[in-house]
Amino acid sequence: MPASDEASAEIDRLAALARYDILHTAAEVEFDFLTRLAAELCHTQYAFVVFVDDRHVWAKSCFGVAEVAAMPREQDYCDLVVRSGQPLLVPDLTDDARTANLLPTLQMGFRSYAGVPLISDDGYTLGTLCVLDRQARPIDDTQLLLLQALARQTMALVELRHCKRELEANLRKLTLLANQDELTGLMNRRRLMEKLAEECARARRFQQPLGLVMLDLDHFKAVNDQWGHGAGDTVLLNTGKTILQTLRETDSAGRYGGEEFCLLLPATNLDGAATVAEILRGRLAGHPREPGSAPSHVTASFGVSATEAGETARAAVLLETADRALYRAKAAGRNRVELAPSALYSQTHPTHSPDKHSSGAS
Numbered sequence: 461m462p463a464s465d466e467a468s469a470e471i472d473r474l475a476a477l478a479r480y481d482i483l484h485t486a487a488e489v490e491f492d493f494l495t496r497l498a499a500e501l502c503h504t505q506y507a508f509v510v511f512v513d514d515r516h517v518w519a520k521s522c523f524g525v526a527e528v529a530a531m532p533r534e535q536d537y538c539d540l541v542v543r544s545g546q547p548l549l550v551p552d553l554t555d556d557a558r559t560a561n562l563l564p565t566l567q568m569g570f571r572s573y574a575g576v577p578l579i580s581d582d583g584y585t586l587g588t589l590c591v592l593d594r595q596a597r598p599i600d601d602t603q604l605l606l607l608q609a610l611a612r613q614t615m616a617l618v619e620l621r622h623c624k625r626e627l628e629a630n631l632r633k634l635t636l637l638a639n640q641d642e643l644t645g646l647m648n649r650r651r652l653m654e655k656l657a658e659e660c661a662r663a664r665r666f667q668q669p670l671g672l673v674m675l676d677l678d679h680f681k682a683v684n685d686q687w688g689h690g691a692g693d694t695v696l697l698n699t700g701k702t703i704l705q706t707l708r709e710t711d712s713a714g715r716y717g718g719e720e721f722c723l724l725l726p727a728t729n730l731d732g733a734a735t736v737a738e739i740l741r742g743r744l745a746g747h748p749r750e751p752g753s754a755p756s757h758v759t760a761s762f763g764v765s766a767t768e769a770g771e772t773a774r775a776a777v778l779l780e781t782a783d784r785a786l787y788r789a790k791a792a793g794r795n796r797v798e799l800a801p802s803a804l805y806s807q808t809h810p811t812h813s814p815d816k817h818s819s820g821a822s
């Protein structure tokens with residue numbers, strides 16, 4: 461093969477090896493079974509599964525020794541197997557012409573070597589399954605055949621491991637997609653509803669209050685109409701960021717609808733939730749619009765509901781009462797916070813007037 465072809469074949473081989481992401485990974489018992497089996501079959505003291513990168517030979521599994529340091533490629537017999545893609549049998553290293561170049565193997569006390577290539581599905585030799593001994597030891601045809609079968613099993617394991625890791629990564633991505641609003645990174649409505657049910661159950665179990673804040677951006681349609689959908693998206697994105705900067709670690713937030721958001725505030729009663737809403741309202745309103753340029757933020761109207769400690773938290777009640785309060789905030793001029801005690805809250809606090817807690821501009 462011309463040198464340039466050889467170089468490009470090696471680049472492809474290294475890329476194939478990198479795809480498996482197996483170098484420098486910890487020992488895995490499944491590989492150790494295979495090296496043990498190889499040593500037993502060939503009656504050798506040592507067996508290794510190794511992978512060969514551009515400079516080193518890395519052992520993934522060792523039998524007969526706890527671990528071996530990475531060997532420089534050019535000093536290792538495995539490199540010859542990787543280069544040729546063929547088995548290499550050296551029954552007596554002291555009687556081998558190449559040993560002069562591969563002295564370290566001999567210096568480590570090894571006397572015999574038999575290595576077979578580990579070939580990927582797409583035909584790249586990534587490493588070897590090899591057996592070594594401190595005595596001169598020939599490998600017969602049957603042993604060679606079985607060693608090659610074990611090498612195929614080793615590669616099947618490598619492929620399986622690779623598929624499993626890819627599946628796990630995809631599952632993580634899918635779970636994120638299923639739970640996250642793509643634009644803001646907050647929970648999407650589906651996950652928000654799930655989380656609300658979880659928080660209600662927790663509040664009931666631990667007899668804690670639970671606050672819920674619903675907010676809807678004001679005159680958001682005008683941003684889209686005047687500045688385009690991209691500008692509208694930026695406002696939504698910035699709203700999400702401001703929400704996250706405002707909330708405690710134990711709070712959570714989701715996008716409930718187009719320009720509507722919902723905050724879940726565990727262990728927070730109505731007054732506490734109203735305080736959070738008021739802080740957020742002020743932050744969203746605190747971005748004066750530069751004349752002639754698209755807004756980075758717009759104001760929002762807020763509806764707040766909560767169940768107090770010891771009350772039975774119900775998702776539907778919290779949502780409905782917050783929504784009604786939000787409607788009142790819109791009707792009263794926007795950029796304001798309205799409280800709507802839940803049905804249960806008003807039963808236990810019959811004299812409470814939501815309007816006392818109204819706040820905001822306009």
Ligand SMILES: Nc1nc2c(ncn2[C@@H]2O[C@H](COP(=O)(O)OP(=O)(O)OP(=O)(O)O)[C@@H](O)[C@H]2O)c(=O)[nH]1
Nearest residue numbers: 676677678679680681682684689690692693718719
């Ligand atoms: N840019 C952008 N706009 C969205 C998105 N989802 C919903 N919208 C827009 O949000 C706007 C909501 O308009 P309206 O329901 O009239 O509400 P508003 O203009 O905020 O008016 P008030 O709520 O009464 O203050 C509509 O123009 C929707 O197209 C989105 O993901 N990106």
